[in-house]
Amino acid sequence: MARMEITPELVKHLSRLSRLALTPQEEAKLEGELRSIVGFFEKLSELNTEGLPEMARPVETTNRLRADQVRPSLTQEQALSVAIEVHEGQFKVPRVIE
Amino acid sequence: MLAHEIVKNIQSGQVSPQEVVSASLQRIAQLEPRLHALIRLNPQAEQEAALVEQRLARGEHLPLAGVPVVLKDNICTQDLATTCGSRMLADFVPPYSATVVEKLRQAGAVVVAKANMDEFAMGSSTEYSAFGPTRNPWDTERVPGGTSGGSAAAVAAGMVPLALGTDTGGSVRQPAALCGVYGFKPTYGRISRYGVVATASSLDQVGTMARTVQDLALLSDVVSGYDPMDSTSLEIQAQFAAALQASSRGLTIGLVKEALAVGNSPGVLEALERFRSVMEAQGVRFVEVSLPSLEYALAAYYIVNTAEISSNLARYDGTLYGLRVPGEDSTTTMMQSREHGFGPEVQRRILMGTFVLSSGYYEAYYGKALRARARIKADFDRAFSQADLLLTPTSPFPAFRLGEKTTDPLSMYLADIDTVAVNLAGLPAMSIPAGFEGHLPVGVQLIGKALHDEQIFVAANAFEQATERAFARAAI
Numbered sequence: 001m002a003r004m005e006i007t008p009e010l011v012k013h014l015s016r017l018s019r020l021a022l023t024p025q026e027e028a029k030l031e032g033e034l035r036s037i038v039g040f041f042e043k044l045s046e047l048n049t050e051g052l053p054e055m056a057r058p059v060e061t062t063n064r065l066r067a068d069q070v071r072p073s074l075t076q077e078q079a080l081s082v083a084i085e086v087h088e089g090q091f092k093v094p095r096v097i098e
Numbered sequence: 099m100l101a102h103e104i105v106k107n108i109q110s111g112q113v114s115p116q117e118v119v120s121a122s123l124q125r126i127a128q129l130e131p132r133l134h135a136l137i138r139l140n141p142q143a144e145q146e147a148a149l150v151e152q153r154l155a156r157g158e159h160l161p162l163a164g165v166p167v168v169l170k171d172n173i174c175t176q177d178l179a180t181t182c183g184s185r186m187l188a189d190f191v192p193p194y195s196a197t198v199v200e201k202l203r204q205a206g207a208v209v210v211a212k213a214n215m216d217e218f219a220m221g222s223s224t225e226y227s228a229f230g231p232t233r234n235p236w237d238t239e240r241v242p243g244g245t246s247g248g249s250a251a252a253v254a255a256g257m258v259p260l261a262l263g264t265d266t267g268g269s270v271r272q273p274a275a276l277c278g279v280y281g282f283k284p285t286y287g288r289i290s291r292y293g294v295v296a297t298a299s300s301l302d303q304v305g306t307m308a309r310t311v312q313d314l315a316l317l318s319d320v321v322s323g324y325d326p327m328d329s330t331s332l333e334i335q336a337q338f339a340a341a342l343q344a345s346s347r348g349l350t351i352g353l354v355k356e357a358l359a360v361g362n363s364p365g366v367l368e369a370l371e372r373f374r375s376v377m378e379a380q381g382v383r384f385v386e387v388s389l390p391s392l393e394y395a396l397a398a399y400y401i402v403n404t405a406e407i408s409s410n411l412a413r414y415d416g417t418l419y420g421l422r423v424p425g426e427d428s429t430t431t432m433m434q435s436r437e438h439g440f441g442p443e444v445q446r447r448i449l450m451g452t453f454v455l456s457s458g459y460y461e462a463y464y465g466k467a468l469r470a471r472a473r474i475k476a477d478f479d480r481a482f483s484q485a486d487l488l489l490t491p492t493s494p495f496p497a498f499r500l501g502e503k504t505t506d507p508l509s510m511y512l513a514d515i516d517t518v519a520v521n522l523a524g525l526p527a528m529s530i531p532a533g534f535e536g537h538l539p540v541g542v543q544l545i546g547k548a549l550h551d552e553q554i555f556v557a558a559n560a561f562e563q564a565t566e567r568a569f570a571r572a573a574i
Contacts (some may be wrong), residue, residue: 051468058524
């Protein structure tokens with residue numbers, strides 16, 4: 001198993017990928033915790049898994065299609081009831097393109 | 099009162115649904131300050147009880163008529179806040195109810211409250227709730243287990259006879275064991291997940307909790323079944339109550355060598371021994387079986403669990419719903435919202451999951467864990483060629499003290515050692531109250547073959563009958 005060194009740079013990188021604004025104290029604490037957890041994960045390298053499939057789900061599932069029919073659903077008002085901001089009957093979100 | 103007694107007494111007119119619900123609310127008012135099992139009461143509970151009465155008067159058949167229930171707070175309830183134990187969803191009021199909630203209401207049950215839980219179902223003690231920990235009714239200095247600790251404590255303390263939790267890696271069974279109640283996680287797909295907030299989708303299942311096998315069967319029958327809204331739900335008719343008529347004679351139970359070998363506390367070993375001797379007297383045969391890959395289950399589980407968490411929880415970004423902490427641009431807004439909305443364990447798992455899925459390391463961690471999962475499943479298949487059911491502890495120890503494991507995340511993960519393999523393989527399993535260590539209850543776990551969930555109830559019922567419910571009595 002490829003070993004990954006847990007470094008302060010890696011924690012910063014992961015926090016950016018994860019969109020978590022960590023404080024320096026949190027980063028330092030997480031570095032130690034991740035090191036111990038990843039060290040525990042290394043145990044798996046002892047297990048021979050050659051030739052085994054990647055089992056992503058516990059049961060075999062197949063696509064289930066349904067008839068394309070109009071059915072009762074949430075009203076626009078209900079769907080928007082959870083919105084942080086609403087504008088003219090739609091979700092209003094922070095600007096993503098300058 | 100037990101659920102089936104409530105139903106009988108309501109149907110015969112001895113007591114009204116309002117009286118039952120108000121007794122439940124009184125019990126909650128009395129105990130909640132000491133236990134903090136609940137996040138929110140349903141302010142409509144008494145009106146809903148009155149509606150049940152009207153439906154009964156119209157002659158409707160209601161298998162859970164007037165039975166008060168609590169739901170773990172990651173099960174969506176229309177017009178009643180569903181927080182997942184998180185600041186992120188502290189004010190989230192779902193516009194619809196989960197299918198299991200619809201089924202409960204259809205059956206005449208009354209949701210009296212939403213139960214406390216570890217934030218987004220991550221933890222093993224209910225200490226990671228953003229709203230404060232729940233305490234164990236048997237000893238309020240100790241945890242109730244988790245993540246469905248509020249549900250388990252509420253049932254154990256007699257606030258309600260029935261509760262729903264969710265079980266991603268033992269979150270129904272382990273708190274059931276630590277609180278001295280029954281906890282059942284069905285085969286993946288037997289209960290709809292529609293409207294249940296996702297933690298790790300390939301592992302999550304709704305589970306049932308009760309103080310007797312009969313009550314557990316009653317609840318499990320109501321909530322199981324195919325749901326067009328959940329394409330992973332299975333088209334299988336639930337037969338839990340019917341299973342209680344069957345005899346356990348002739349069943350073979352496999353003692354899982356590897357689960358008995360690791361450090362179990364004395365009360366746990368005693369309970370396993372008791373279970374075996376009681377069941378042998380019931381005509382059950384015991385054989386030793388081996389699950390050689392079991393010791394790798396915890397590592398594989400935490401890789402799969404965190405990987406799925408990191409992608410499932412990406413939706414909480416302060417954009418559409420939930421907490422938003424505005425920043426100078428959209429990325430800062432996302433990062434601040436997630437930093438403030440999520441507690442330390444959730445952040446830790448998101449980072450871990452991002453790591454195991456990251457470019458260059460996916461194969462070494464996530465891919466490896468998925469192949470280990472296939473090996474664990476194959477080991478179970480082999481064990482089930484020798485036995486109908488498998489016996490292990492539910493937890494290696496009884497309830498631990500508050501604060502005992504929160505400083506070291508890995509020590510908390512180790513509390514799940516007996517339960518996670520079942521979720522990786524998608525199997526049904528139940529925690530059965532089977533003894534005490536000092537004043538603390540101890541559970542044993544029976545694991546069934548996929549889709550043979552009912553067989554677990556046959557054996558659990560035989561044990562309960564033979565021991566006259568000696569290990570599942572009210573605590574507080």
